[in-house]
Amino acid sequence: MECIRAFALPFAACLGAALSAAPAHAQTPVWEQTFDGSSIDGTVWTFDVGTGCQIGICGWGNSELQYYTSRPENARVENGNLVIEARRENFEGSPFTSARLKTEGRVHFKYGTLEARIRTPEVGNGLWPAYWMLGAIGVWPDRGEIDIMEIGHVDGIAAGMANRRVGGAVHWNYGGGHASHGDFMDFPADLHDDYRIYRMTWDPQFIRVSIDGQQYFEMAISDIEGASLHEFHQPHFLLLNLAVGGTYTGISDAGGITAPLPGRMLVDWIRLYQDHPDSELHIGGDSAVPAGRFGVYSEQAGLAGALDFGRDADLFVWNNLAPIAAAPFEGNETMAFRARAGEWFGLGILTDYRNMSAYAGGTLKFHMRTTTASTFKIGINTSFGDSWVDFVAGGRNYGLVRDGQWHEVAIPFSAFYDLDLHAVKQMFMVVADPPAQDVELFIDNILYQSP
Structure with missing residues (x-):
């Protein structure tokens, strides 16, 4: 997601003492979500609701067409999965509904290996599933953004590869402006045919992302001062959402959406491993x-x-x-x-x-x-x-x-x-x-x- 949060007034925050180093054995998750219960855990996940207009970024900064809700019709736990469902329905003046969940204020971390088993919907022409992270400190783009998985890009649609092309990206502030770096890979099979394991490894030198063991994104982040990469050495939180339309898809009107709806993004589990001595993990419910x-x-x-x-x-x-x-x-x-x-x-x-x-x-x-x-x-x-x-x-x-x-x-x-x-x-x-x-x-x- 290219731009999501803006504040009308200056904002800066420091987690400070709320964070603590959390070294762990590489094979033991320090945090995980298995979605085996009957409902979404409110101590871990919260929702962005609306169109973004209420915080001054209509369309969530990306010309998205959906209204995000916290209704079970759009987000629920079902059969051991977190289900995020996009629907074609008129709701509060928008032609579509969906959901966006995040761990802001609840789970933040710096460095580690993050894995998630996800089955994306058939994106067709207009759906945009995303699994990503935002920095917990500052205002975008100063806070930084790590896009672990995005599917449904306009170029993939044009090439007939919308359901096979997966992308990763990072966004940050360089010289007072927005800087970004992204990569794509065309998977040999349709991504929505089965669950895929998306893995991000993040340490002081690199951010790397792979799907089922095949790397499709890499960013060197060790030149902190020269490339102004401070954002990627601060804690981030997770986001999961399924957008409809928007700049990523190249579709800005409801009539252009031909993707099968309702569309469902299924998340089986998420696991975080940490073994770097400078890793940090913040669990909000513990404080x-x-x-x-x-x-x-x-x-x-x-x-x-x-x-x-x-x-x-x-x-x-x-x-x-x-x-x-x-x-x-x-x-x-x-x-x-x-x-x-x-x-x-x-x-x-x-x-x-x-x-x-x-x-x-x-x-x-x-x-x-x-x-x-x-x-x-x-x-x-x-x-x-x-x-x-x-x-x-x-x-x-x-x-x-x-x-x-x-x-x-x-x-x-x-x-x-x-x-x-x-x-x-x-x-x-x-x-x-x-x-x-x-x-x-x-x-x-x-x-x-x-x-």
């Missing part, structure tokens, strides 16, 4: 924050946990916020800023990935004082992207009174759209369009409260 009160920006005692600014969290001022002197609501520090009229303003608290799933059904609480009548937004960034709640003068303000006095604001997490509390990356954000007059904001005592 869930306990329930209670979690201090995002608070000096209270008796918290279940708290961010440590300068070590595992940073406050980033994005634009047009000048610090001003002010007494805190509690403790010794407070956020106190003035924004100039006529220019947007915003800030965010950046962390490593945080598993805040114990706080589902709970509340974001903070104290705030202001007199502005301007509209602003309070947000949280998770693996699903940015999610915002609007504060409009005269509308619902969740306890805020704009009288210049401190008031407790309490926003149920249910008020945020598409929030993945298993993988929180920015625990608190404020943003606003250009105000008509100068704005002063004072924020303190930010907490996550479990039910």
